[in-house]
Amino acid sequence: MIDAVRLADASKRAWCLTQKVTRKRRATLRDVAQAAEVSVATVSRVLNAPATVSPITRERVEGAIDNLRFMRSPAARAINSGRTRAVAALVPTLDHAIFARFLGAMETRLGELGLSLLVATTGGDPDLEERKAWGLVEIGAEGLIVSGVSHSTGLDRLADRHDLPIVATSFFDPDATMPTIGYDNRAVARTALDHLTALGHRRIGVIHGPLEGNDRTQARLDALKASSDRAQLSFHAGDLGVGGGCRATAAALALPDRPTALLCLSDVIALGAMFELQRAGLGIPGDMSVIGIDDLSWSKHSAPGLTSVSLPVSEMGAEAAAALASWIETQERPDHRILSHLLVPRGSTGPPSGV
Amino acid sequence: MIDAVRLADASKRAWCLTQKVTRKRRATLRDVAQAAEVSVATVSRVLNAPATVSPITRERVEGAIDNLRFMRSPAARAINSGRTRAVAALVPTLDHAIFARFLGAMETRLGELGLSLLVATTGGDPDLEERKAWGLVEIGAEGLIVSGVSHSTGLDRLADRHDLPIVATSFFDPDATMPTIGYDNRAVARTALDHLTALGHRRIGVIHGPLEGNDRTQARLDALKASSDRAQLSFHAGDLGVGGGCRATAAALALPDRPTALLCLSDVIALGAMFELQRAGLGIPGDMSVIGIDDLSWSKHSAPGLTSVSLPVSEMGAEAAAALASWIETQERPDHRILSHLLVPRGSTGPPSGV
DNA sequence: CTGAAAGCGCTAACAA
DNA sequence: TTGTTAGCGCTTTCAG
Numbered sequence: 001m002i003d004a005v006r007l008a009d010a011s012k013r014a015w016c017l018t019q020k021v022t023r024k025r026r027a028t029l030r031d032v033a034q035a036a037e038v039s040v041a042t043v044s045r046v047l048n049a050p051a052t053v054s055p056i057t058r059e060r061v062e063g064a065i066d067n068l069r070f071m072r073s074p075a076a077r078a079i080n081s082g083r084t085r086a087v088a089a090l091v092p093t094l095d096h097a098i099f100a101r102f103l104g105a106m107e108t109r110l111g112e113l114g115l116s117l118l119v120a121t122t123g124g125d126p127d128l129e130e131r132k133a134w135g136l137v138e139i140g141a142e143g144l145i146v147s148g149v150s151h152s153t154g155l156d157r158l159a160d161r162h163d164l165p166i167v168a169t170s171f172f173d174p175d176a177t178m179p180t181i182g183y184d185n186r187a188v189a190r191t192a193l194d195h196l197t198a199l200g201h202r203r204i205g206v207i208h209g210p211l212e213g214n215d216r217t218q219a220r221l222d223a224l225k226a227s228s229d230r231a232q233l234s235f236h237a238g239d240l241g242v243g244g245g246c247r248a249t250a251a252a253l254a255l256p257d258r259p260t261a262l263l264c265l266s267d268v269i270a271l272g273a274m275f276e277l278q279r280a281g282l283g284i285p286g287d288m289s290v291i292g293i294d295d296l297s298w299s300k301h302s303a304p305g306l307t308s309v310s311l312p313v314s315e316m317g318a319e320a321a322a323a324l325a326s327w328i329e330t331q332e333r334p335d336h337r338i339l340s341h342l343l344v345p346r347g348s349t350g351p352p353s354g355v
Numbered sequence: 356m357i358d359a360v361r362l363a364d365a366s367k368r369a370w371c372l373t374q375k376v377t378r379k380r381r382a383t384l385r386d387v388a389q390a391a392e393v394s395v396a397t398v399s400r401v402l403n404a405p406a407t408v409s410p411i412t413r414e415r416v417e418g419a420i421d422n423l424r425f426m427r428s429p430a431a432r433a434i435n436s437g438r439t440r441a442v443a444a445l446v447p448t449l450d451h452a453i454f455a456r457f458l459g460a461m462e463t464r465l466g467e468l469g470l471s472l473l474v475a476t477t478g479g480d481p482d483l484e485e486r487k488a489w490g491l492v493e494i495g496a497e498g499l500i501v502s503g504v505s506h507s508t509g510l511d512r513l514a515d516r517h518d519l520p521i522v523a524t525s526f527f528d529p530d531a532t533m534p535t536i537g538y539d540n541r542a543v544a545r546t547a548l549d550h551l552t553a554l555g556h557r558r559i560g561v562i563h564g565p566l567e568g569n570d571r572t573q574a575r576l577d578a579l580k581a582s583s584d585r586a587q588l589s590f591h592a593g594d595l596g597v598g599g600g601c602r603a604t605a606a607a608l609a610l611p612d613r614p615t616a617l618l619c620l621s622d623v624i625a626l627g628a629m630f631e632l633q634r635a636g637l638g639i640p641g642d643m644s645v646i647g648i649d650d651l652s653w654s655k656h657s658a659p660g661l662t663s664v665s666l667p668v669s670e671m672g673a674e675a676a677a678a679l680a681s682w683i684e685t686q687e688r689p690d691h692r693i694l695s696h697l698l699v700p701r702g703s704t705g706p707p708s709g710v
Numbered sequence: 711c712t713g714a715a716a717g718c719g720c721t722a723a724c725a726a
Numbered sequence: 727t728t729g730t731t732a733g734c735g736c737t738t739t740c741a742g
Contacts, residue, residue, distance in 0.1 A: 026518075028719055039729045044721060054727060069516050074495035075433035076719035079734050084430065085494050086441075086473065094459035095652070097452065104449035107476050111487070116494050118441065119474045121462050132466070139440050139471050140429035140495070161424050163381070242653035271653060278658040297450070298597035298626060303633040383735055394713045399737060409711060431735035434718050 027068035036064035047072065078140065087324055088118035088141035090133055092148040092213075096240075097268070097296050098313055102147060102169070105317030113325045115142075122148065124213040130154030137162055143324045145169060148214070165327040169320045170216055172338040179327075181320045181337045183311055185216050186223035188341045189265070192291050192309050195343055196261045197230045200351045201289060205252035205259035206235045207269050209244055220265055220293075234259060238269065245272020253280055260288065260352035267292035267299050267308055274302065274348070285350035295344050304347025312339040382423035391419035402427065433495065442679055443473035443496035445488055447503040447568075451595075452623070452651050453668055457502060457524070460672030468680045470497075477503065479568040485509030492517055498679045500524060503569070520682040524675045525571055527693040534682075536675045536692045538666055540571050541578035543696045544620070547646050547664050550698055551616045552585050555706045556644065560607035560614035561590045562624050564599055575620055575648075589614060593624065600627020608635055615643065615707035622647035622654050622663055629657065629703070640705035650699050659702030667694040 033040045038057060046053050046061045053061070064070075078084045089106060091099045107117045118141055122129040133144060133155060143165035146155060156177050159166045171182040196204055206224055211217055224233060236251045238244030245264065249272060252259055264270035270292030274284060282288050284304055292299065295310035316339055323334040388395045393412060401408050401416045408416070419425075433439045444461060446454045462472045473496055477484040488499060488510060498520035501510060511532050514521045526537040551559055561579055566572055579588060591606045593599030600619065604627060607614055619625035625647030629639060637643050639659055647654065650665035671694055678689040 029721095030719080040720080041722085041729060041731095042727085045728085048721080052727075057727080069518075071492070071517050073434065073719050074493055075430050075437075075439065076734090077721080078430035078495075079428065079434055079719080079736090080721045082430075082734080088471075094449075094455040094462070095452075097450075097455075100449040100451075100455040103474070104476060107449065107474060111475070116443075116491060117474050119458070119462060119472050120466070121459060136471060137426070138429055140433075162426050242656045246656050268653075272656060275656055275658040298623075301597045301601050301627055301630055303630040384737095385735080395736080396713060396715095396738080397711085400712085403737080407711075412711080428735050431718090432737085434720085434735085435737045437718085 027070040029070075029072070031068055032061065032064045032070050035068060036061040084140035084142055085114060086116045086118055086141055087143040087145065087321075087328070088120065088133075088136040089145045090120050090122055090129060090136070090147070092124040093121055094119070098266070098294055098311075099147065102313050102317040105314035106145065106321045107317075109318040109321035110325070113321065115321075115325060124148060126154065126213065130158070133158050137164060143167075143328050145320045145324055148216075165324055165333070167320050167324050167327070167334070169316055171219065172336060174336045176336070179323065179334050179336055181316060181323060181339070183316070183339050183341050185219035188293060188309050188311065189220035189223040189263075190227060191341060191343050192263050192293060193224060193227055193230065195291060195307065195345065195349065196263060196289065199261075199289065199349060201259075201261040202231050202352075203257060203259045203261075204231045204233050205249075205255070205262045206233055206265070207245060207248045207252065207262055207273055208235065208237055208265040209240050209269060210237065217265055224263070238272070242268055242272040242275070245269035246276045247272075249273040249276040250280075253277075253282075261349070262288060262290045264290065264292045267294040267296040267306060270299075270306055270308070270348075271302070274306070284348050286353060289349040289352070291349050295342075299344075300346065302348070307346045307349040308344050310342045310344050312341065315339055382425040384425075384427070386423055387416065387419045387425050390423060391416040439495035439497055440469060441471045441473055441496055442498040442500065442676075442683070443475065443488075443491035445475050445477055445484060445491070445499060445501045445503075447479040448476055449474070453621070453649055453666075454502065457668050457672040460669035461500065461676045462672075464673040464676035465680070468676065470676075470680060479503060481509065481568065485513070488513055492519060498522075498683050500675045500679055503571075520679055520688070522675050522679050522682070522689070524671055526574065527691060529691045531691070534678065534689050534691055536671060536678060536694070538671070538694050538696050540574035543648060543664050543666065544575035544578040544618075545582060546696060546698050547618050547648060548579060548582055548585065550646060550662065550700065550704065551618060551644065554616075554644065554704060556614075556616040557586050557707075558612060558614045559586045559588055559616045559618050560604075560610070561588055561618045561620070562600060562603045562607065562628055563590070563592055563620040564595050564624060565592065572620055579618070593627070597623055597627040597630070600624035601631045602627075604628040604631040605635075608632075608637075616704070617643060617645045619645065619647045622649040622651040622661060625654075625661055625663070625703075626657070629661070639703050641708060644704040644707070646704050650697075654699075655701065657703070662701045662704040663699050665697045665699050667696065670694055 029040045029043050033043045043061055046058045110117050118136055120132040145167050147169045166178045168178050168180045169182050172184050173180050208217055236248035238248030262273050264273050270290055273290050292306050292308040295308040299306040299308050327334050384395045384398050388398045398416055401413050465472050473491055475487040501523050502525045521533045523533050523535045524537050527539050528535050591603035593603030617628050619628050625645055628645050639645055647661050647663040650663040654661040654663050682689050
């Protein structure tokens with residue numbers, strides 16, 4: 001019945017000013033126009049270019065807007081502008097400081113650029129990754145930032161099919177089909193190893209998490225294996241998280257020819273290693289050196305401070321956001337970008353005992 | 356010129372089948388209809404109710420869809436359905452395990468419910484909180500879940516203005532204007548205190564983070580102060596994070612009449628306390644008991660295991676997601692909901708020395 | 711089973 | 727400065 005009113009000859013302003021819109025139906029631009037006795041164009045103007053409307057009409061319109069508690073429909077705006085102003089990030093999990101930090105930086109940067117962030121987690125499952133990616137696009141993501149798995153072809157299909165900007169992060173690979181913004185995981189691992197060998201360590205236990213669907217861990221491990229002439233390396237896998245670090249470390253300690261240093265592929269794992277060493281009554285770095293990767297915010301505060309390779313995670317988030325935004329804006333695909341890591345030596349590493 | 360084609364008499368199917376759509380313009384429903392020689396309605400049907408279309412036409416249409424790499428416009432769908440299928444969460448920061456875990460659980464649940472998650476961070480700033488909330492709604496969030504600050508009136512205005520479903524989490528308050536889903540922070544703090552006093556501690560140092568814009572910390576502190584007849588409490592504030600815990604702990608240790616136990620208002624702070632104690636050469640729990648709140652995933656693995664009050668953070672995320680979804684779906688505002696916490700005694704607490 | 715046509719709520723020419 | 731009027735891309739009656 002509201003429609004009947006609308007369809008009535010618009011020039012004949014015979015409607016009743018005091019009519020109450022049926023409760024629960026949200027006010028539209030037309031309702032406002034009607035209430036303010038102006039055209040929809042005028043209302044649209046006070047919304048988008050207030051300066052072009054005479055103060056007096058503007059006030060009237062604004063009054064109507066307030067009375068009717070009007071809000072523009074995002075969908076209708078989007079359909080006209082062709083833009084939703086939202087992009088999406090796909091990460092394996094939020095329950096990991098490194099991804100959380102990454103997303104935080106990204107969200108902040110996107111906010112500055114006037115974009116909102118959709119977040120979805122994949123649990124490291126390529127299938128889910130693909131499904132969620134489609135879902136995100138279907139609800140309006142203008143671009144995607146993926147972190148983690150990423151080498152799946154599903155995303156390539158999406159990118160191709162939809163001309164969707166997708167940037168991959170957490171690794172750098174100039175040969176990848178989509179732009180990558182990240183660090184060189186092989187170099188990162190080598191940096192850690194170099195630090196240990198430079199201190200004189202020759203028997204080193206490498207403590208790492210699960211490999212499945214984790215390119216980063218794999219790349220680091222590969223680099224280490226390729227450098228195994230520099231030291232005698234033993235590899236110990238654990239589950240995700242601190243617990244995994246504990247168990248893998250226990251395995252390393254049980255070795256007949258125990259390592260003099262532990263190279264942990266993440267700070268979280270290193271924390272587990274430190275706990276385990278403490279339980280074993282081993283001193284750090286006196287009995288065992290420990291180095292991590294990530295340089296999480298607590299690493300500098302541990303006792304002793306954890307030597308770590310600092311990864312440009314926040315920078316990566318911000319850069320990825322900026323790259324994606326510019327891609328969307330200019331239609332020009334951004335270049336791959338490598339970010340540098342940095343060794344942060346602290347108390348947890350020292351020369352092997354007996355040197 | 357494409358439009359010229361479109362405007363040509365539609366019944367006269369005189370267009371060239373091999374014409375290539377101008378590259379870069381995304382295919383629309385009409386393009387598909389044209390290519391498949393059917394009406395837009397039919398294309399829409401194969402998209403939304405494939406069963407109602409004859410297999411042969413359907414195949415033709417699907418072929419066209421593939422050829423033209425067609426994807427429906429989310430905006431256009433939303434404008435018709437009135438639904439965006441996205442909700443938003445507003446948290447102080449992502450850089451904190453507790454919020455990350457919360458969001459993770461929420462995203463998972465929302466995914467099951469067919470909703471996507473927009474995430475924005477406020478840095479604990481009420482102004483930013485309000486701005487971001489409006490922004491999220493303006494790009495299409497159908498509902499909001501806030502965590503942290505939340506007592507700002509700005510959100511109430513938003514809720515009122517837009518009839519926007521907003522649920523508040525991380526605390527429980529049946530008198531709040533919006534539905535709250537959370538735990539009783541006062542009870543949580545009392546549980547921790549009870550544990551310590553039951554063990555015989557009478558001088559307890561309370562280690563906490565910043566208060567500004569943090570209702571949860573404030574509520575916990577209030578409860579503690581109200582119970583100060585049970586023990587002699589000293590309060591030590593630190594910055595956010597492990598570092599803050601270290602410094603506040605150092606202050607507590609410097610007290611002339613040193614506490615026998617440290618009640619840390621979060622596990623992160625407790626980690627800082629443990630590090631600091633280790634640096635000071637004090638044994639846990641021999642020289643000093645430590646209890647935290649949160650029961651983060653690493654807490655059980657520390658050396659010794661950290662006694663903590665487990666907070667139903669994941670459950671809270673899932674519940675909040677479900678409540679918001681049902682609110683949106685049924686238009687019925689959900690009830691407040693209180694979730695229970697649980698003391699998890701581990702090795703870091705014991706009777707005071709000398710008892 | 712299929713098509714024509716009327717919108718959804720808004721923006722943007724183009725006129726007045 | 728303001729109004730008229732086409733659409734945006736899709737869904738959805740209502741007829742055939």
